[in-house]
Amino acid sequence: MNALEVEHLTKSFGGVRATNDVSFAVPEGSLTALIGPNGAGKTTLFNLVTNLFRRDGGAVRFFGQDLGDRTPSEIAELGLMRTFQTARVFPGMTALENVMAGAHRKLKRGALAQMLWLPGARAEERRLARRAEALLDLVGLSAFRDIAATSLPMGAQKLIEVCRALLAGPRLLLLDEPAAGLNDTETAELSRLLRAIRDGGITILIVEHNMSLVMDSASQVVVLDLGACIATGTPRQILADPRVIEAYLGPAAEVA
Amino acid sequence: MEQFAQIIIGGLLQGSVFAVIALGLSLVFRVTGIINLAQGGFCILGALTLYTLEADYGWPVPLAVLAAVAITTLVGLGLGAASFVPSLQRLPNSSMLMLTAGLMTAIEGLALVVWGSQPYAVPPFSGERPIVLLGLRLPSQGLWIAGAAVLIILSVWYALARTAVGKALLACAENPMAARLMGVDVRRLTLVSFGLTALIGALGGIAVAPIMSFQFDTGRFFTNAGFIAVAIGGMSSLGGAVAGGLFLGVAEQLAAAYVSSLFATAVSLALLLVTLVWRPSGLFAPSRQRRQDVREELRVHRAIVRFKGRGALVGGLVVLALLAVLPAIVDGGTMSSLVIALILFIAVLGLDVLMGYTGQVNLGQSGFMAIGGYTAAILATGYGLPPLLGLVAGIGISLACALVLSMVTLRLRGAYLALATLTFGLLVDSLTVGLGDLTGGPSGLVGIPAFSVAGFAFDTPQSLYYLVLGLALVLVLGLMGGMRSGFGRALQAIRTDQMAAAALGINVVRYKMAAFGICAALGSIAGSLYAFDFHFLAPEMVGTARSFEMIAMLIIGGEGTLVGGLIGALLITLLPTIFQPLAAYKIMAEGLLLVLVFQFMPDGLLGTGMRALSRLPAGGPRPGRLTEQTR
Ligand SMILES: Nc1ncnc2c1ncn2[C@@H]1O[C@H](COP(=O)(O)OP(=O)(O)O)[C@@H](O)[C@H]1O
Ligand SMILES: [Mg+2]
Numbered sequence: 001m002n003a004l005e006v007e008h009l010t011k012s013f014g015g016v017r018a019t020n021d022v023s024f025a026v027p028e029g030s031l032t033a034l035i036g037p038n039g040a041g042k043t044t045l046f047n048l049v050t051n052l053f054r055r056d057g058g059a060v061r062f063f064g065q066d067l068g069d070r071t072p073s074e075i076a077e078l079g080l081m082r083t084f085q086t087a088r089v090f091p092g093m094t095a096l097e098n099v100m101a102g103a104h105r106k107l108k109r110g111a112l113a114q115m116l117w118l119p120g121a122r123a124e125e126r127r128l129a130r131r132a133e134a135l136l137d138l139v140g141l142s143a144f145r146d147i148a149a150t151s152l153p154m155g156a157q158k159l160i161e162v163c164r165a166l167l168a169g170p171r172l173l174l175l176d177e178p179a180a181g182l183n184d185t186e187t188a189e190l191s192r193l194l195r196a197i198r199d200g201g202i203t204i205l206i207v208e209h210n211m212s213l214v215m216d217s218a219s220q221v222v223v224l225d226l227g228a229c230i231a232t233g234t235p236r237q238i239l240a241d242p243r244v245i246e247a248y249l250g251p252a253a254e255v256a
Numbered sequence: 257m258e259q260f261a262q263i264i265i266g267g268l269l270q271g272s273v274f275a276v277i278a279l280g281l282s283l284v285f286r287v288t289g290i291i292n293l294a295q296g297g298f299c300i301l302g303a304l305t306l307y308t309l310e311a312d313y314g315w316p317v318p319l320a321v322l323a324a325v326a327i328t329t330l331v332g333l334g335l336g337a338a339s340f341v342p343s344l345q346r347l348p349n350s351s352m353l354m355l356t357a358g359l360m361t362a363i364e365g366l367a368l369v370v371w372g373s374q375p376y377a378v379p380p381f382s383g384e385r386p387i388v389l390l391g392l393r394l395p396s397q398g399l400w401i402a403g404a405a406v407l408i409i410l411s412v413w414y415a416l417a418r419t420a421v422g423k424a425l426l427a428c429a430e431n432p433m434a435a436r437l438m439g440v441d442v443r444r445l446t447l448v449s450f451g452l453t454a455l456i457g458a459l460g461g462i463a464v465a466p467i468m469s470f471q472f473d474t475g476r477f478f479t480n481a482g483f484i485a486v487a488i489g490g491m492s493s494l495g496g497a498v499a500g501g502l503f504l505g506v507a508e509q510l511a512a513a514y515v516s517s518l519f520a521t522a523v524s525l526a527l528l529l530v531t532l533v534w535r536p537s538g539l540f541a542p543s544r545q546r547r548q549d550v551r552e553e554l555r556v557h558r559a560i561v562r563f564k565g566r567g568a569l570v571g572g573l574v575v576l577a578l579l580a581v582l583p584a585i586v587d588g589g590t591m592s593s594l595v596i597a598l599i600l601f602i603a604v605l606g607l608d609v610l611m612g613y614t615g616q617v618n619l620g621q622s623g624f625m626a627i628g629g630y631t632a633a634i635l636a637t638g639y640g641l642p643p644l645l646g647l648v649a650g651i652g653i654s655l656a657c658a659l660v661l662s663m664v665t666l667r668l669r670g671a672y673l674a675l676a677t678l679t680f681g682l683l684v685d686s687l688t689v690g691l692g693d694l695t696g697g698p699s700g701l702v703g704i705p706a707f708s709v710a711g712f713a714f715d716t717p718q719s720l721y722y723l724v725l726g727l728a729l730v731l732v733l734g735l736m737g738g739m740r741s742g743f744g745r746a747l748q749a750i751r752t753d754q755m756a757a758a759a760l761g762i763n764v765v766r767y768k769m770a771a772f773g774i775c776a777a778l779g780s781i782a783g784s785l786y787a788f789d790f791h792f793l794a795p796e797m798v799g800t801a802r803s804f805e806m807i808a809m810l811i812i813g814g815e816g817t818l819v820g821g822l823i824g825a826l827l828i829t830l831l832p833t834i835f836q837p838l839a840a841y842k843i844m845a846e847g848l849l850l851v852l853v854f855q856f857m858p859d860g861l862l863g864t865g866m867r868a869l870s871r872l873p874a875g876g877p878r879p880g881r882l883t884e885q886t887r
Contacts, residue, residue, distance in 0.1 A: 050759065076761035088756040090749050092816070094562075100742075101749050105761035107742040111770065114741035115734040125741050168760055 003203040009058035020227035036224035081170035087157035089149040096145040099132040102164035155186040271505020272405035276460035277482030278497035280453035296479030297363030299461025332454020358850030365844025367472035378465040404463040518690040597829035604821035606778030612815035615751030620681030626798035628780030629787040658776035700794030707788035814860025
């Protein structure tokens with residue numbers, strides 16, 4: 001079964017065709033990389049899939065279910081989680097609280113139980129905090145759990161955002177350039193995290209420029225250029241595809 | 257027909273004053289993105305200064321006008337340089353809005369100290385005799401008003417369109433970052449626009465001074481009218497501001513003539529609510545779409561204040577013990593102030609959930625107090641129902657209003673949300689005055705019984721004090737449990753980034769409504785208790801000034817801390833009682849305190865204190881190390 005099916009997706013901003021009749025599928029359990037030059041429309045595609053933008057045409061199916069006009073929070077509720085290209089940790093919350101915020105849709109006790117300090121609600125909070133700590137530990141950030149997330153460097157914020165999405169228990173995870181701005185150690189933490197996610201059976205669609213990261217772990221690559229999907233295949237096929245080389249290096253490269 | 261024309265002319269005259277004020281608001285809004293609530297303060301400063309120079313010192317009118325305008329502009333420049341401009345870089349927009357509310361209160365307080373609370377009337381510039389034109393009678397001052405308005409509007413337009421400073425101002429408005437990169441001194445220009453708006457306000461206030469009576473708090477009326485006018489016309493368009501002002505003036509005059517003068521304000525407020533729902537960007541301005549996937553506002557950082565562990569528990573118990581023994585040691589006057597402070601604290605708690613945790617500005621909390629107060633009072637006096645039932649009924653009505661209001665305001669943010677809630681407060685205000693049969697009108701409702709439960713009456717300050725203290729304790733504990741868990745995290749996520757919150761499956765609409773409901777319910781409870789405490793309720797006891805006072809309490813104590821509001825409530829309520837001779841300075845102190853806290857300790861007294869305490873034991877990892885690694 002496919003975790004995600006995008007069919008003839010189209011979106012224009014004024015005159016700009018940011019997404020032009022894009023179709024591809026993300027098989028369940030795969031790690032699919034979405035690549036393409038800057039401005040190719042990768043982020044826009046994420047925004048369309050999560051209905052942050054209204055699409056002009058086409059359809060998106062999540063595990064066979066048409067996403068139609070669902071709101072972003074309803075889509076998240078189904079188990080489709082995303083991160084943002086510029087890390088969007090919540091200011092005014094600690095690193096740990098940020099990660100815990102991800103578990104929102106998994107919470108069983110309501111606000112009233114929490115206000116009455118019912119034992120069930122307290123226990124749930126403690127369990128959640130332990131899981132969040134374990135995730136922070138996995139990415140080497142547990143020492144900063146009680147520090148304002150926004151005071152951490154960009155790389156750490158992006159890792160926190162990935163942990164947050166993960167704690168939400170996604171079936172499909174969309175990651176928008178998670179490695180941009182990460183240093184080498186942090187990139188290593190990230191690829192360890194990605195492997196752990198994949199081994200946990202969560203499907204991933206990742207936008208990434210770091211080719212070695214993509215080529216090592218991706219099972220499928222989708223290439224976008226100028227809003228259109230120009231190639232789909234295994235990493236090896238993509239690297240050999242003349243259209244991809246042209247999109248990245250320009251037509252002159254072929255001549256040279 | 258003639259009467260109709262007369263009404264339209266009156267409306268246009270009034271509208272031209274609104275237009276001038278709206279123009280000032282719009283100017284600052286375009287350059288800074290902030291609605292300057294202090295705008296109306298400049299109108300009364302101008303008018304009252306004119307009165308003093310003319311009546312007390314006998315200056316000739318032209319000279320007095322010039323001097324009054326100059327003095328007001330200088331005050332404006334001073335406030336801008338000392339407070340508005342330096343804060344602009346550091347505070348989030350919602351706090352800036354509150355800062356200007358603080359400036360407004362400070363100006364009002366200053367006016368109260370200098371001019372007292374009596375009304376003033378300035379004689380018309382050119383005699384009392386009306387001018388008769390085509391069979392229509394015009395007050396001669398009308399020509400002055402219309403002339404001043406046209407002059408101001410034309411010169412602002414000319415300055416913006418044709419002068420270098422104007423072009424730089426517009427560049428700032430379009431894109432401050434780019435303007436800065438191109439060498440435009442944004443800070444200085446912001447100050448210029450702030451000074452300019454003071455000048456415009458002074459001129460507007462002076463022009464209308466002769467046809468209305470003025471007192472220290474008339475400025476609010478101008479701010480509100482101008483705010484409504486810009487919102488109707490479109491906040492970021494100068495033409496829209498003018499059109500909105502004229503439209504509002506005519507609409508109010510028509511409503512006063514053909515409906516009832518008591519409801520003229522209510523009509524204009526309803527008009528505004530419709531505009532906000534139907535076309536939030538204004539009737540006369542094009543609507544713009546913004547890119548939504550980028551974070552709008554990054555200046556929303558706030559120090560993280562958390563009470564944890566044994567220290568917090570011990571501290572809390574000590575404070576509680578102190579509050580419990582207070583009645584034994586203080587005198588009667590202080591005792592009743594303590595009761596009031598605790599009652600207001602309950603309303604401030606609700607405000608903290610909505611503003612401090614969820615980030616939704618509410619300038620209409622007094623509206624819910626009024627609903628709670630009047631519902632309980634009317635049910636108790638008119639129908640002899642038990643007070644507890646009245647209190648519960650008040651909560652029910654408040655929740656219903658909150659539901660409607662939050663649905664109306666769901667998609668509004670920032671200044672628009674502030675305006676919609678302010679409108680709600682003003683609407684309730686005008687209804688409490690207008691529905692005289694029910695509420696007793698301006699003179700209020702008397703004979704409200706003491707609060708009682710199952711036959712036990714809380715009729716002494718002491719008994720009521722312990723009741724309210726217990727209630728506050730229960731509420732603080734309950735809210736603390738909620739705020740520390742998933743509920744609180746969802747609210748805080750919404751406060752800073754609705755998009756990212758929604759991407760986690762947080763239903764932004766539902767949580768905003770929940771926060772609004774909590775805020776309204778607590779406001780309503782406070783209102784009911786307030787009425788039972790005083791045995792009397794009048795509109796100004798639960799009027800819009802009260803909303804601003806409660807916001808000051810919240811901010812002085814510390815947003816997002818729950819208990820911080822208690823410090824603010826105690827401070828603002830008790831200080832004037834303890835230092836009786838200083839009571840006249842209360843309003844000014846309240847405004848200045850709000851402004852100073854914003855500028856120098858944005859986390860409030862409690863937040864700043866907690867941070868100082870937590871800094872004492874050194875150690876713990878600092879983010880600096882990681883930062884250095886990545887650089
Ligand atoms: N909200 C928007 N309004 C206008 N143009 C947009 C918006 N979002 C994206 N675009 C445009 O769509 C194109 C693709 O952008 P984006 O999806 O961010 O590219 P990528 O993520 O691949 O670098 C760009 O030309 C960008 O300017
Ligand atoms: Mg992108």
